[in-house]
Amino acid sequence: EEKVVESGGGLVKPGGSLRLSCVGSGFIFSNYDMSWVRQAPGKGLEWVSSISTGGTYIFYADSFKGRFTTSRDNAKNSLYLQIDSLRAEDTAIYYCARSANIVLTGSIHRWFDSWGQGTLVTVSA
Amino acid sequence: SYVLTQPPSVSVAPGQTARITCGGNNLRNEHVHWYQQRPGQAPVLVVYHDDERPSGIPERFSGSNSGNTATLTIRWVEAGDEADYYCQVWDSRGDHPGWVFGGGTKLTV
Numbered sequence: 001e002e003k004v005v006e007s008g009g010g011l012v013k014p015g016g017s018l019r020l021s022c023v024g025s026g027f028i029f030s031n032y033d034m035s036w037v038r039q040a041p042g043k044g045l046e047w048v049s050s051i052s053t054g055g056t057y058i059f060y061a062d063s064f065k066g067r068f069t070t071s072r073d074n075a076k077n078s079l080y081l082q083i084d085s086l087r088a089e090d091t092a093i094y095y096c097a098r099s100a101n102i103v104l105t106g107s108i109h110r111w112f113d114s115w116g117q118g119t120l121v122t123v124s125a
Numbered sequence: 126s127y128v129l130t131q132p133p134s135v136s137v138a139p140g141q142t143a144r145i146t147c148g149g150n151n152l153r154n155e156h157v158h159w160y161q162q163r164p165g166q167a168p169v170l171v172v173y174h175d176d177e178r179p180s181g182i183p184e185r186f187s188g189s190n191s192g193n194t195a196t197l198t199i200r201w202v203e204a205g206d207e208a209d210y211y212c213q214v215w216d217s218r219g220d221h222p223g224w225v226f227g228g229g230t231k232l233t234v
Contacts, residue, residue, distance in 0.1 A: 035224070037168075045160070045168065045211050047224035061223055062126075095167060101215075102174065104156075110215040110224065111158035113179065115167045 002026035002114055004034075004079075004096045009119030016086050020119055022079040022096030030054075030074040033099035035112065036081045040092040049081065050099060086123045093118040127155075127216040129227035136233045143199040145230045147212030150193060155214040157195035159188060162229075163208040171210075172197060199232075207234045 008020040022034070035050040049060045049070040058070050069082040079096055097112035130148040137143040147157060157175050160168040170179050172188035175195065185200045199206055212227040 037224075044209075044229040045162075045213075045226045047226065050224070059221075059223055062221065100173070102156075108215065108217065109156040109174065111156075111170065111173050111213060112160070112168075112224075113170050113173070115169070117167050 002098075004098060004114060004116040006094065006096045006116045006119040009094065009121045011122045011124060012086050013125055014087060014123055016123075017082070017084045018086060018121060020081040020083070020094055020096075020121070022081075022116060024077045024079070024098070027098075029077040033101070033110075034072060034079045035097045035099055036070060036079075037095045037097050037112070037115075038092045039095065039118070040089070043092075045095075048094070051079070083121070086121075088123050090121060091123050093120050126221070126223070127214065127218065127225050129212055129214065129225055131210075131212060131227040131230045133228070134231045134233065137199075137202050139202055139204060139234055141202055143202050143206070143232055143234075145197045145199075145210050145232065147195040147197070147227050148193055149195075149214065152193050152195055152214075153191055155190075157188065157190050158213045159186075159197045160211045160213065161206075161208045162211065163205075168211065202232075202234055204234050207232055 006022045036048040038046045071080045095118045096116040098114040100113040101110040159172040161171045162168045175190040176188045209229045211229045216225045
């Protein structure tokens with residue numbers, strides 16, 4: 001069974017740091033771009049960051065540049081998200097998602113074909 | 126960045142057909158993907174590439190994309206279809222490519 005499982009969430013004080021992890025199994029992890037998606041309580045889905053198969057290319061949504069750092073270790077089938085200077089508004093479920101893509105007429109189109117169950121980050125004093 | 130607009134809510138009776146729309150500028154030039162998120166659960170891909178279904182997704186789920194609007198259609202709606210539904214595209218414009226989600230539509234059965 002192909003799956004991804006997140007861990008590392010928890011209660012953190014404002015200004016603190018956290019490192020989230022995601023482990024993939026049942027598929028060749030190094031063959032896939034991987035991403036983080038965030039969902040604040042009662043809100044919609046928000047793409048955070050993506051990393052290419054070998055880790056060479058890393059993209060961040062504008063709102064997540066600066067305090068968020070994405071990395072991966074293919075030897076461990078793992079994806080990471082380091083969040084620094086945490087704020088109350090970072091309180092959310094963070095999902096790990098596997099990216100799929102297709103190239104048509106010279107354009108690439110991407111979507112998420114597998115999601116983890118998410119890990120909850122709560123930022124509160 | 127590219128903006129996708131969804132109605133906040135759609136209501137439908139069991140056994141009827143639900144249509145959830147997703148609007149965007151010249152959306153027909155993009156490929157739209159749809160996710161279902163049941164309460165307390167992770168999102169699940171239900172339609173990709175406008176009208177393709179992943180394995181395991183019932184044929185009751187279908188998608189279309191024309192003009193400025195993509196539509197997720199759910200036929201013979203069941204109570205278990207009650208969920209939030211999100212559309213998504215890959216925005217390759219400019220210097221900052223990335224995934225864009227619509228705001229989500231709550232389907233009430």
